[in-house]
Amino acid sequence: MRSLLASLRRLILGETWTIPLGVGAALMLAVAIRALLPHGTWQTAGGFCLAVFVLAALAGSLRRAPRRRS
Amino acid sequence: MTFLLTMAAAATAVGIEMLEALAIVLAVGMERGFRDALAGALAAVAAVVLLCLAVGPALLGGADLDVLRVIVGSLLLLFGLEWLRKGILRMAGLRPRSSSYDEFVEERSALGAAASSGAGADWAARLVAFKGVFLEGLEVGLIVLALGGAPGHLAPALLGTAVALVVVGAIGLLLHQPLRRLPETQMKLGVGVALTAFGTFFTAEGLGVEWPLSDLALLYLAGLFAASAGLAIRLLTRPVRVAEAT
Numbered sequence: 001m002r003s004l005l006a007s008l009r010r011l012i013l014g015e016t017w018t019i020p021l022g023v024g025a026a027l028m029l030a031v032a033i034r035a036l037l038p039h040g041t042w043q044t045a046g047g048f049c050l051a052v053f054v055l056a057a058l059a060g061s062l063r064r065a066p067r068r069r070s
Numbered sequence: 071m072t073f074l075l076t077m078a079a080a081a082t083a084v085g086i087e088m089l090e091a092l093a094i095v096l097a098v099g100m101e102r103g104f105r106d107a108l109a110g111a112l113a114a115v116a117a118v119v120l121l122c123l124a125v126g127p128a129l130l131g132g133a134d135l136d137v138l139r140v141i142v143g144s145l146l147l148l149f150g151l152e153w154l155r156k157g158i159l160r161m162a163g164l165r166p167r168s169s170s171y172d173e174f175v176e177e178r179s180a181l182g183a184a185a186s187s188g189a190g191a192d193w194a195a196r197l198v199a200f201k202g203v204f205l206e207g208l209e210v211g212l213i214v215l216a217l218g219g220a221p222g223h224l225a226p227a228l229l230g231t232a233v234a235l236v237v238v239g240a241i242g243l244l245l246h247q248p249l250r251r252l253p254e255t256q257m258k259l260g261v262g263v264a265l266t267a268f269g270t271f272f273t274a275e276g277l278g279v280e281w282p283l284s285d286l287a288l289l290y291l292a293g294l295f296a297a298s299a300g301l302a303i304r305l306l307t308r309p310v311r312v313a314e315a316t
């Protein structure tokens with residue numbers, strides 16, 4: 001039962017906390033910027049802001065990945 | 071365009087998850103008997119369908135259109151980024167490549183080592199089949215709910231699921247040889263790119279964004295995430311110099 005619950009958590013939130021945290025941070029930043037920018041600017045540029053935040057979340061999740069050593 | 075993209079994303083994501091479930095059912099069936107494997111698998115399918123019917127409308131039904139887009143988009147981002155992260159690590163050689171065939175072999179040898187309960191129903195085998203199919207099926211259910219949850223996207227998501235069902239069913243009938251030939255790692259990376267693009271698209275629309283070129287934004291978003299994934303793979307593949315200890 002415990003392993004099933006652990007698998008369910010992994011399935012919905014993923015293997016690391018960095019992605020759920022990153023997606024949450026990206027959403028909060030997007031909402032904050034929407035409040036700051038003029039409506040028209042947000043309408044045209046907001047999507048690209050969100051895309052950049054999503055990429056930052058991905059980069060953050062990869063930062064702790066092991067690297068090859070030479 | 072969006073219809074085809076949604077259908078393709080649903081078909082690929084569902085197909086890959088179902089391949090993994092199929093590998094487990096085949097392993098249980100070949101090692102402990104197909105009656106128990108199918109009993110566990112069918113119970114899991116029924117549980118997933120009931121869960122989706124119960125949770126889906128409650129989760130997505132009553133929400134405002136923009137709120138719904140943000141919920142659906144966030145779910146897709148969670149799944150997409152996780153698939154993308156794993157795909158990048160696999161392509162960079164930092165984690166084993168994804169292979170349903172290897173899962174099949176591992177599951178089969180693990181089941182072969184465990185003792186059978188003897189005459190009557192083999193509950194251990196049923197439980198293994200149930201757990202495998204339930205977890206993979208739940209992921210399928212969540213992806214289809216998320217992709218189909220956006221207005222006008224239910225039909226292509228369900229159509230994509232049906233295509234995946236037919237294709238994976240055919241592979242199941244031909245048994246495990248085709249599993250070895252599928253480029254699963256690359257397919258999973260592609261699904262990660264598609265789900266992340268859909269997630270960004272819907273979330274932004276829910277927050278009031280009007281994408282330049284409308285639905286075609288899905289294509290340039292997918293291109294952006296694919297290029298970023300390629301760059302990340304290159305950076306992670308580059309060896310880190312370790313200072314020699316003196």
